Amino acid sequence: MSPTIFREEPRMPVHVQNQHGKAKFWLSPQIELAKSTGLSQxxxxxxxxxxxxxxxDIHNAWHQHVPR
Known part of the structure; x- marks a missing residue:
């Protein structure tokens, strides 16, 4: 799985995907699954x-790409 960081989200998201599907997690205020498609539990x-x-590490990388 590989994370992707996007600018257009108001909250800190991380996207993960593999050959089966993908998911988006919120990083704050706590780690929370936002949505998923095709991934098993x-x-x-x-x-x-x-x-x-x-x-x-993810939090720091996110802030390097999206300074606020």
């Missing part, structure tokens, strides 16, 4: 765990 849980594990 196991894949969503795995993505959420990876986002939690790397939250600080």
């Amino acid at each position: 196991h894949e969503i849980t795995e993505a959420s765990s990876l986002i939690t594990e790397h939250h600080n």
